[in-house]
Amino acid sequence: MSANPEFQGYLRQDGRKGIRNTILVAYLVECAHHVAREIVYPFRKDGAHLIGFGGCYPNQYAFDMMSRLCCHPNVGGVLLISLGCESFNRYSLAKRVKASGRPIETLVIQERGGTLSTIEKGRAWLRQTLAALEETTKLAPMTVNELIVGAICGGSDATSGITANPAIGRCFDLLVAHDASAIFEEGGELIGCERIMAERAVTPELANEILSTMEKTARYYTIMGHGSFAAGNADGGLxxxxxxSMGAYAKSGSSPIRGLLKPGDAPPRGGLYLMDVVPDGEARFGFPNINDTAEIAELIACGAHLTLFSTGRGSVVGSAISPVIKVCANPETYRRMAGDMDVDAGRILEGKATLDEVGQEIFEQTLAVARGAPTKSESLGHQEFVLTYKTFEPIGPACLPL
Amino acid sequence: MLAEQNEFLLQISEQDNVYVLMRALPKGARLPLGEHTIVCETSLGLGHKIAARAIAAGEKIIKYGAPIGSALRDIHLGEHVHLHNIKSDYIPTYTLDEERSYVSQS
Structure with missing residues (x-):
């Protein structure tokens, strides 16, 4: 492969580098959501991003997700908004963020005089921190092999598996050839692909892990009584x-599968990884991921600097923590929603481009976004975020062969 | 991978017993398929599938060279292959079709 293209990254204390320098404002229970949203609103296009967890009961997965997101390489500082009586461990989260060298402040609504004064204090902190951020953050050269890129599909139709997904697969092959990390997610959308996927594992032990994960997935969705399939998928020919699944699987490309991650696990080195999003143990708390946004948050928690999002019906969601690049599979959808789409993969169906050409274009877009170019969803201010309850066992050594 | 048949139809893998429509077709459209001509019984959207050969009830539907479900009844050459004549071998498919036809009729 050609020499690694270089760009500027934001250097964090742990040595990881980011391609954005976003300040997170995180509510720690739904009761603090409104105050947190009001704090962010005037700064939503200036690098502030709202995240949060709605539940009042503690949950290890939710804590780990929040902690990974707050210490993500694309994040430059964190403001925690607590009501005051929720169970979320704000002390532990603040301690971790502080130890990561990032500016951190916690505002407790019950101790700060209620809604208006907390909003006022939060905005003052945010204004000051944003202004100081570019000066206080160190820059360092970054190469493509340091990138972690996620892939997801949403609003799929029958074109997704023919154009956008295999084109993302080509881009993944290019990224892996540059020794970058590429993660594809596994909602219930790889059911039926288990054997062909296991054959691509770098060790037989990893192949077994993939097969047992897929058994768990099929069992889990059967208990839920509903596959990962929305009504619009059928309208689109699926x-x-x-x-x-076969269409979704195409976005993994053709590289060997180097490991199996769970949400929040960072890939230890370059290569292709599968992310298992289905909770362990008995089926609790409902659907594994209630929508695409929950899955994007999990890819980000694994350290993804940006996410490639394939859509046929036309999804519009995005994130300003790790930008989302929309690859539109369907030429009719592209014409209807061009303002939301970064790449027109439907050209493949119209005979105007090949899979390889579109794969190369996605790769170049990935580098452009890593250099700072905003994606469509980023420019439009999309900041959807969802985090729900889950339970996971840690991954075993077979999941990440040396 | 894209073993293109003609400007309308795509056979993704050689083992597939379905073609994918490369463009939407109106009801009554005529499609050349080898020595046969298929007449579309309904309008068909981009990406929908038609049978590349006769498929017997219970037979696997093959797309991408992999099984994507089973035929619920005999399907004739060129027939629309969709939820009315195939089913998942894993988890039943959910749609809003019944409710939608009720709304569009009333």
């Missing part, structure tokens, strides 16, 4: 979860 019929069964297996058909949707």
């Amino acid at each position: 019929t069964t979860i297996e058909e949707k």
Whole structure:
């Protein structure tokens, strides 16, 4: 492969580098959501991003997700908004963020005189921190092999598996050839692909882990009584979860599968990784991921600097923590929603471009976004965020062969 | 991978027993398919599938060279292959079709 292209990254204390320098404002229970949103609103296009966890009961997964997101390489500082009586461990989270060298402040609404004064104090902190951020953050040269890139599909139709997903697969092959890390997610959308996927594992032990993960997935969704298949998928020509899966699977490309991650696990080195999003143990708390946004948050928690999002029906979601690049599979959708789409992969169906050409274009877009170019969803201010309850066992050594 | 048949139809893998429509077709559209001509019984959207050969009830539907479900009944050459004549071998598919046809009729 050619020499690694270089760009400027934001250097964090742990040695990781980011491509954005976002300040997170995080509410720690739904009761603090409004105050946190009001604090962010005037700064939403200036690098502030709202995240949060709605639940009042503690949950290790939710804590770990929040902690990974707050210490993500694209994040430059954190403001925690607590009501005061929720169970979320704000002390532990603040301690971790502080130890990571980032500016951190916690505002407790019950101790700060209520809604208006907390909003006022939060905005003052945010204004000051944003202004100082570019000066206080160190820059360092960054190469493509330091990038972690996620891939997801949402609003799929029958074109997704023919154009956008295999084109993302080509881009993934290019990224892996440059020794970058590429993560594809596994909602229930790889059901039916288990054997062909296991054959690509770098060790037989990893192949077994993939097979047992897929058994867990099929079992879990069967208990839920509903596959990862929305009504619009069928309108777009898809019929069964297996058909949707085969199309989704194409975005993994053709590299060997180097490891199996769970949400929040960072890839230890370059290569292709599968992310298992289905909770362990008995089925609790409902659907593994209630929508695409929950899955994007999990890819970000694994350290993804940006996410490639394939869509046929036309999804509009995004994130300013790790920008989302929309690859539109369907030429009719592209014409209807060009303002939301970064790449027109439907050209493949119209005979105007090949899979390799679109794969190369996605790769170049990835580098441009890493250099700072905003994606469409980023420019439009999309900052959807969802975090729900889950339970995971830690991954075993077979999941990450040396 | 894209073993293109003609400007309308795509066979993704050689083992597939379905073609994918490369463009939307109106009801009554005529499609050349080898020595046959298929007449579309309904309008068909981009990305939908038609049978590349006769498929018997219970037979696997093959797309991407992999099974994507089973035929619920005999499907004739060129017939629309969709939820009315195939089913998942894993988890039943959910749609809003019944409710939608009720709304569009009333």
